[in-house]
Amino acid sequence: MKFHHLAILFVSLLLAACQQQKPAASAPSAAPDPHSFSRPDLARAQHLDLNLLIDFDTKTLSGYARWTIENPAGASEIIFDTDNLDIQKITMGKDEKPAKFSLGARDSIFGSALRIQLEPCADVLTIYYATRPDAAALGWMEPSMTAGKKLPFLFTQGQAILTRSWIPCQDTPGNRITYNAEIQTPVGMMAVMSAENPQQKSPDGKYQFRMEQPVATYLIALAAGDIAFKSVGPRTGVYAEPPMLEKSAWEFAEMEKMVEAAEALYGSYVWGRYDLIVLPTGFPFGGMENPRLTFATPTVVTGDRSLVSLVAHELAHSWSGNLVTNSNWNDFWLNEGFTVYFERRIMEAVYGKDYTEMLAQLEYWELEEEVMLLGEDSPDTHLKLDLTGRNPDDGVGDIAYQKGGFFLTMLERQTDRAKWDAFLKSWFDEHKFTSQSTESFLSYLKTNYLEKYNLKVNTDEWVYAPGIPANCPRPNSVKLAAAEKAAADIARQLPDTKNWTPHEWVHFVRNLPAATDVATLKKLDAQFGLSSSANAEIRCAWYASAIPKGYAAEIMPGMESFLTEVGRRRFLMPVYTELKKAGLSDDARRIFQKAAPGYHAVSRNSVEALLK
Ligand code: BES
Ligand code: ZN
Numbered sequence: 144m145k146f147h148h149l150a151i152l153f154v155s156l157l158l159a160a161c162q163q164q165k166p167a168a169s170a171p172s173a174a175p176d177p178h179s180f181s182r183p184d185l186a187r188a189q190h191l192d193l194n195l196l197i198d199f200d201t202k203t204l205s206g207y208a209r210w211t212i213e214n215p216a217g218a219s220e221i222i223f224d225t226d227n228l229d230i231q232k233i234t235m236g237k238d239e240k241p242a243k244f245s246l247g248a249r250d251s252i253f254g255s256a257l258r259i260q261l262e263p264c265a266d267v268l269t270i271y272y273a274t275r276p277d278a279a280a281l282g283w284m285e286p287s288m289t290a291g292k293k294l295p296f297l298f299t300q301g302q303a304i305l306t307r308s309w310i311p312c313q314d315t316p317g318n319r320i321t322y323n324a325e326i327q328t329p330v331g332m333m334a335v336m337s338a339e340n341p342q343q344k345s346p347d348g349k350y351q352f353r354m355e356q357p358v359a360t361y362l363i364a365l366a367a368g369d370i371a372f373k374s375v376g377p378r379t380g381v382y383a384e385p386p387m388l389e390k391s392a393w394e395f396a397e398m399e400k401m402v403e404a405a406e407a408l409y410g411s412y413v414w415g416r417y418d419l420i421v422l423p424t425g426f427p428f429g430g431m432e433n434p435r436l437t438f439a440t441p442t443v444v445t446g447d448r449s450l451v452s453l454v455a456h457e458l459a460h461s462w463s464g465n466l467v468t469n470s471n472w473n474d475f476w477l478n479e480g481f482t483v484y485f486e487r488r489i490m491e492a493v494y495g496k497d498y499t500e501m502l503a504q505l506e507y508w509e510l511e512e513e514v515m516l517l518g519e520d521s522p523d524t525h526l527k528l529d530l531t532g533r534n535p536d537d538g539v540g541d542i543a544y545q546k547g548g549f550f551l552t553m554l555e556r557q558t559d560r561a562k563w564d565a566f567l568k569s570w571f572d573e574h575k576f577t578s579q580s581t582e583s584f585l586s587y588l589k590t591n592y593l594e595k596y597n598l599k600v601n602t603d604e605w606v607y608a609p610g611i612p613a614n615c616p617r618p619n620s621v622k623l624a625a626a627e628k629a630a631a632d633i634a635r636q637l638p639d640t641k642n643w644t645p646h647e648w649v650h651f652v653r654n655l656p657a658a659t660d661v662a663t664l665k666k667l668d669a670q671f672g673l674s675s676s677a678n679a680e681i682r683c684a685w686y687a688s689a690i691p692k693g694y695a696a697e698i699m700p701g702m703e704s705f706l707t708e709v710g711r712r713r714f715l716m717p718v719y720t721e722l723k724k725a726g727l728s729d730d731a732r733r734i735f736q737k738a739a740p741g742y743h744a745v746s747r748n749s750v751e752a753l754l755k
Pocket of ligand 1: 303429430
């Protein structure tokens with residue numbers, strides 16, 4: 144008994160002695176994240192010093208992650224997320240005393256919990272580890288899969304829960320961290336991160352990085368390869384492999400204008416520089432909003448700036464997502480819905496109303512189709528999701544993006560832009576560098592917008608009920624209506640396509656009547672080169688439309704090279720899906736087998752599941 148009291152006293156004294164620790168820069172939310180083992184509300188990792196060597200021969204990263212931790216309540220352990228990491232040893236304190244730890248059983252979605260025993264005053268932990276060649280976050284590209292064909296290339300993809308496969312971390316968007324990194328690449332390469340970046344190669348392949356603003360772990364990112372830089376504006380520039388650099392800089396020459404338009408809407412850009420890197424074709428997404436450095440697919444470099452809305456989107460995340468972050472992946476629409484809305488406002492400011500209306504119209508139709516696919520009553524069509532026990536990737540789709548985006552457009556239209564914009568700007572400003580939930584947004588909305596302007600709006604229906612609410616704004620694009628009519632008329636005449644943007648092409652192709660015969664498709668192809676279009680959006684839509692109409696065999700070689708060269712999931716899935724539906728699963732599997740080594744795990748897993 145006595146001993147027990149003494150022990151408690153002793154621990155309290157120790158704790159008191161540790162109290163010079165400064166308090167949490169941003170208190171993590173108390174509700175545990177269903178997609179993370181970590182509990183930053185109990186003991187929190189707050190700063191990372193990362194030191195890694197990139198080895199392209201073994202496809203591994205090795206080194207250490209040194210975490211500065213905060214343990215105000217004296218928890219006896221701290222929990223990290225890991226997946227497929229080889230943990231070599233863990234030390235505590237600056238004098239690196241060995242620490243006791245255990246690695247839990249591996250869950251195929253969430254990985255393994257790493258539990259490290261803490262002594263009361265422990266303030267740093269150093270985790271020595273290596274990644275495995277099949278780490279889900281890492282895209283290892285052979286030289287043949289790059290633009291330059293000479294050096295290999297590596298990129299990471301953290302969102303949603305992949306960072307844990309290359310860094311042991313508290314992998315929840317409810318926690319924010321700062322980081323420094325030292326990365327060793329082979330000589331002759333450049334490394335860049337979601338941080339302050341070099342603009343030139345270093346002679347020894349060593350690079351240092353600093354990210355001083357607190358970010359969520361899914362936003363830690365790294366790319367390395369034969370990378371060069373070209374400035375396009377005072378605080379904007381483009382990174383790409385040398386053969387892509389000039390084209391890319393031309394494609395994205397209007398980035399600075401976009402940053403200015405965004406700032407005029409919702410407040411200053413706080414991250415310093417805004418650069419973009421064009422990755423090899425194996426990148427599984429269109430774009431990823433890594434802070435200070437958007438990662439982008441090369442399929443947006445079309446030579447006509449027709450897909451630059453992707454830049455508006457990733458840039459908008461500098462506010463919605465990176466500055467104010469969804470508290471966990473059930474609130475994903477807070478990141479993406481806000482961003483789609485903001486993206487359209489940037490596009491409207493820079494490229495005008497008509498063009499933006501056309502993009503919104505296409506996306507509205509995509510939303511309708513998605514709701515049909517999921518089912519009008521499906522809980523997966525709610526904005527607020529419950530993805531407990533599921534892969535947060537299941538929540539990535541047009542609901543979060545488009546239903547979320549139109550929700551904000553609907554709210555805007557209840558008053559006027561001056562009032563709405565002031566509201567949204569204050570939302571960002573008052574919540575910067577924090578993570579927020581759907582509920583905290585709804586309560587802020589109620590007090591600062593709905594009640595303020597005496598509005599009655601069905602917000603609960605939008606957020607907690609399925610389908611598309613009746614008061615959803617419906618875009619109306621004259622240009623797309625014309626393309627649609629041309630598609631309906633196809634049996635009578637080939638379309639007049641003068642001045643068509645790729646978006647009109649996509650819509651035209653998608654709306655070709657099911658009865659369109661192969662002879663007509665061939666004529667279209669001969670006249671307009673659709674099967675070999677340089678624009679991946681057109682090519683994907685064309686293949687998806689042509690396959691069910693019986694025009695697959697002849698265009699199979701082009702399709703095969705498309706599916707082999709392009710790694711973006713958005714383009715792969717529709718084509719593989721149509722091949723399967725048309726009874727061409729054997730072709731699909733043959734192509735997939737050949738192409739799979741070039742796909743990132745994100746795309747590989749999705750296609751594999753489809754063809755199973
Ligand atoms: N943050 C997303 C990408 C993402 C979402 C990656 C969820 C992993 C999990 C990014 O901002 C995005 O939305 N990219 C889109 C393009 C955009 C223009 C709609 C994409 O990659 O298709
Ligand atoms: Zn996004």
